[in-house]
Amino acid sequence: MSETTNILVVGIGGQGVMTATEILAEAAIALGHDVKKTEVAGMAQRGGVVSSHLRFGQRVLSPQITPGTADLLLAFEPAEGMRWRHMLRPSGQALMNVGRLTPPVVDLGLYDYPADPIAAVRAAGTRVVAFDATSIAVKLGEIRLGNTVMLGAISAYLPFSADVLEAAVLKRFAARKPALLELNRQAFAAGRAAAEQAAAHNTDSAREAAVPA
């Protein structure tokens, strides 16, 4: 019944969550979909929780994803993935960066950072593909490539070809920062490979777990 695809992109102000959602939106528009995108971002420039809703399909009415109906959750930070996992439908897929960002309230000892957010989301019954987008970006020499890595990771899970998304990423950079074009191409490919590897590993461990000890 759901012809509308619901993607929730979450993270922290300053990580590029909104830009990533914008690029996903551009890809969906390029394919002729009706698209709506909406954000709830905190009041300051950075550091707060950001969640960006993207809906596309034949005709999109409400811009908001109703809790329990998201198809995909793309989490730029693991604890944020945990915060929003209830937005996924039961069979939804979470794609999570493992790179942690601890907020001042945790540094001050007022709250604890969850021991293992990925495990917590899995324990709640959600399928998770986890990978280290932060390290990949840093290895490519620019932490801000993180959002292209994340887009690469989600590209295999979309109801359209990964090439469409890659083209949207590259189009954006060709227009704004041509010097970074090649790096973004690499970041996209690396993100895609990382998610594939993680998914394969999941299947392997599932198989192992199925083997009686």
Add this chain to the structure above:
Amino acid sequence: MAPAASLNPAPAHSRLFMSGNDAVARAVWEAGVRVAAAYPGTPATEMLEVLSTYPDLYTEWSVNEKVSLEVAFGAAMAGSRSFCAMKHVGMNVAADALMTLTLTGVVGGLVIAVADDVGLSSSQNEQDSRTWGRFAHIPVFEPADSQEAYDFALAAFELSERFQTPVLLRLTTRVCHVKALVTVGERHTRPAAGFAKESSRWVMVPGHAARRLPLMFEREQQLAIAAAESSLNYVEDGGDRRLGFIASGPACMHVRESFPDSPMFKLGFSYPAPIERLREFAASVDRVVVAEEVEPLLETELKAAGIAVIGKDILPRIGELAPNVLKPAIARLLGEPAPESSVAAPLPVFPRPPTMCVACPHLGVYYTLSQVKNITVSGDIGCYTLGAGHPWNALDACISMGASMGMALGLDKGRGEADADRRIVAVIGDSTFMHMGMQGLLDIVYNRGNVTVLLLDNRAVGMTGGQNNPGNGRGIHGEEAPRVDFEQLVKALGVREERVHVVNPYELPTLFKRLREETKIPEPSVIITNQPCVLVQDYQRKSPFMVEEDTCTGCGNCVDIGCPAIHVTRRDTVLKPNGKEVARSFVRIETAACTGCGLCLQPCAPKAIVPASVAGKVHVLQPH
């Protein structure tokens, strides 16, 4: 930070992915508006920001919403189409002008876009601006998405000129900041009609106003007829006649999404409400629910007209009427089982409130305030409101723009016995000071208040994204503009020369000393901090720092600065020789983020914070 002027606007008939704010800006440009003014405020800011990138019209950042409305009104008197945008609370400031310009009416079309922060994403309250339509007897349009924001803005100019009335374009966060596809059109220029002297119309003395009052009410009656005939008000039919909806704004989208088979009366021109058409609609279904955000305005009017409707009896008076709010409420009404009760509960995660930026010039101010004993801090609206949070807990009150001044004077004059020794400090940013704070300071001086004012001059409207203002000496397009001299300004308001100090907020000892001294002296004083917001182009990064692990004693002093680049790596408690237990926090600095502002070095006694490059260690950027 100003967007570049005169970008080539997309050609007519383009289909563009636009936020509601982008769409309004495009429509305003196409409508041939000649003058547009605003004071930044979430979620309205981008309307003027984007409009300033269009060619061939005058745009300005005004110092407050009242001035912006007066500017737009002046242009409308001169016969130009004009526009002004503000967030909901801005209208409280502008209302003085609004409540009388509704009597004079306009010549050139005047559209006032008011953006309500339904859901409180970035505001101090959740007021419903549609109330102003009733109060000022002016029409209200309520678009539901970007395309409607564009269409309705164009229609609003037509209506404004037809009835010579200002029109309120009521948006909410969920229109302003939602992006969707919009088909745009062509620009039509409109020459200004010119100002025609007519004192009985433009000079609102009691005699003249008395003659304009009946005209205003006549206009309102004519508008009710126009609303009844308007194509912005229509019924979307549906097969399930058990329940019909009357909805306006984004609530329409949520209703359509949630109840695709229910008939809905979609109100775009929502005030004056087309009562008789709504009565007919109500008669065509078994029951009617009014879905309006947020006050029961229409509901009350319909009930008063004898139409049986259901509204806030079953729907919340707070926040958005999203599908997950509507569906269970309606299920309950219809006696059906609650839908999707299977939605999982959120997993528990720490809160992540917004933080000030790494190296923000306000950090030193709040660190200092947190170290001074026995003070009450009267605060204001801007990034620096975050000073109320951890680790500083150094802001004690905040209500509205500029209120820090008056509240501080009141805290001084109204102090009880217990507060006899308390020092009163007011904290206000440059932009907020120019918006509404100056008058309060004048009042403090005139009435001999004992208040120390910290005027945080960061040369930008930091919170809304660093818009230009008279404090940074740049106009809306980034061009040079006359720059206000705060030192001279506060002296002109009567603060004595010896009581005015300009301090670099990164020099903690000086700041601390000044604050201590000035709070002891029982007369008004002003300490101006003079370093820019790190996000504006004036900001100069320096070489970053790192923590030498072996030297760090875990005293935790640097953590109290509140810079988000400082992270605690390890925490423990040790027993001191004197038998006292002491908690220790060992830290690291995220060198890639550190701008080298030097704040955290100052409370570090063992000098464990050193330049990252000099330390001789290879620095590797760490995943957090």
